[in-house]
Amino acid sequence: MKILTLAGLALAALAGSALAAPTILNVSYDPTRELYADFDAVFAKHWKEKTGQDLKIDQSHGGSGKQARSVIDGLEADVVTLALAYDIDSIAQKAKLLPEDWQKRLPNNSSPYTSTIVFLVRKGNPKGIQDWPDLLKTGVEVITPNPRTSGGARWNYLAAWADALKRNGGDEAKAREFVTELFKHVPVLDSGARGSTVTFTERGIGDVLLAWENEAYLALQQKPDQFEIITPKVSILAEPPVAVVDKIVDRKGTREVATAYLEYLYTPEGQDIVAKHFYRPTDPTVKAKYADKFPALELVTIDDTFGGWANAQKVHFENGGIFDQIYQPQAR
Amino acid sequence: MKRHTLPGFGITLGYTLVYLTLIVLIPLAALFLKTQSGGWHHFWETITSPQVVASYKVSFGISFLAAAVNGVLGVLAAWVLVRYRFPGRRLLDAMVDLPFALPTAVAGIALTTLFAPNEWIGQFFAYTQPLGAWASPQSPTGAWLATQDWARPYLGPTGIRIAYTQIGIFIALTFIGLPFVVRTVQPVIQDLSLDVEEAAACLGASRWQTFTRVVLPGLLPAIFTGVTLAYGRAVGEYGSVVFISGNLPFQTQITPMLIISKLEDYDYTGAAGLGFVMLLASFAILLVSNFLQAWNNRRNGVA
Secondary structure, three states, X not given: OHHHHHHHHHHXXXXXXXXXXXXXXXXXXXXXXXXXXXXXXXXXXXXXXXXXXOOEEEEEOOOHHHHHHHHHOOOOOOEEEOOOHHHHHHHHHHHOOOOOOHHHOXXXXXXXXXXXXXXXXXXOOOOOOOOHHHHHOOOOOEEOOOOOOOHHHHHHHHHHXXXXXXXXXXXXXXXXXXXXXXXXXXXXXXXXXXXXXXXXXOOOOOOEEEEEHHHHHHHHHHOOOOEEEEOOOEEEOEOOOEEEOHHHHHHHOOHHHXXXXXXXXXXXXXXXXXXXXXXXXXXXXXXXXOOXXXXXXXXXXXXXXXXXXXXXXXXXXXXXXXXXXXXOOOOO | OOOOOOOOHHHHHHHHHHHHHHHHHHHHHHHHHHHHOOHHHHHHHHHHOHHHHHHHHHHHHHHHHHHHHHHHHHHHHHHHHHHOOOXXXXXXXXXXXXXXXOOHHHHHHXXXXXXXXXXXXXXXXXXXXXXXXXXXXXXXXXXXXXXXHHHHHHEOOXXXXXXXXXXXXXXXXXXXHHHHHHHHHHHHHHHOOHHHHHHHHHOOOOHHHHHHHHHHHHHHHHHHHHHHHHHHHHHHOOHHHXXXXXXXXXXXXXXXXXXXXXXXXXXXXXXXXXXXXXXXXXXXXXXXXXHHHXXXXXXXXXX
């Protein structure tokens, strides 16, 4: 009898601890490592105060496309926080883990923070780079990852394209010419955004790095005496989206906490952390608070300029798309 | 009656077949089936597109060069390790295996760090240094080079570029291929009897004659085997090359990198197609290696 009671107690304790300590997995992309390390700690504390539960949050980081593929192939992500809506679309379409209209479920196209593409140059800006056309000056070397393998690189490419369109009154041929020329100035095409950052900051290759604004600030924070950030006049509005993965949270019974986790990103506390990690907040008050940190520039959107991600992907980055075409054997 | 050390032909053969099927045949068959899932046309288009063909040239061409260089330097290293006694020989001998043991990514990052323009070895190829001065735009040779299309990728803004060019890929592939040649040739050199060389010398052969007529014929099959193994390894190498290659289409993009790029497009069929081509190539190389080994054994009377 005593043994039975003990066993019952043990079982109850087990069940209790399972209830008390839910674990969620956030599958994210490369540059958000520091952001979510910080945010997870704050949210876990908030969750403990609210519900008394000890929440454990696991993080997985990698190239955005690769992360999406892992989720499709069975990585049990409660939430995905990726670089491109296109990658979450793929999860919805190929693995049917969440509805295809997932992007309508949270404010701002499910993007709690935005970012853009800026230039990181060497201290003193020796090549005098101020805006996109300066990248084509003779002798200027530009570092960007390969758009075929890197989500970040696609933003770089599209930002350059959008700027050229603006300068040439929407002339697609001129934009293509500009981007073709631009890639002739690229000596190394790393496969991911972090790889390019290392090539530029550690290996000393290139005069300008096309980078996420937050990556550029991180590099600057680490070596303030070596680099400068140049914000071009026009760039692209990057909206890294977040989503709860329905099928997985329903199976694991974590829907409530996963939803609260993402919603917390939109609160003033969440937005403050986001801004501290150099992502542009979307909350108006937090935005105003950090206004001097993020220089104003003209931001174009994927939807207006390229007819949405799916279309941009098809026209520019698919096998045989424009990016493949601008690399020709005799190009050099 | 012939006695076998391991009894039971049926059991051993059965085990071998099951084992080979599970570990080798099933995955390979799955790979082949996958290539066919997109249809023959898609498969053919993928493996013959210009960018892919250019990557074969980079992968197979540079691997061949690297294996050939290992064929010379590796034999030299094996010779030194067998024939001479010197302090640190055992240490050197053990170091030959390092490229085997080191995770390839570590090798790649280490080599890139050494050969990047602002790093240890790379800095000596700056235009202001003796090693790079001949290519500087101010020198006559450098001025001529600057007009040559093929040379342009190697001329960085401050010096000769090694990492992120085909030279970088070559260095990485030489590095990972070295142990294959040394380890195949070493035992053969050990077995060479000194008497024969002494006899050749007594009969009036010069050093060069002794080497080309007496020593080399015995070594040649082993050298070929070592070189094919090094070649086979280099063709499929990804981890170390991806860091040091600039990954530029038509210039420094290796085929394994394109496989990753296909996966990124969710083009699993295309990726499998490229994988299958690499597989066929490796298989052909290994087949050649096996024939060479058989030839080697026959000549040495082992058979």
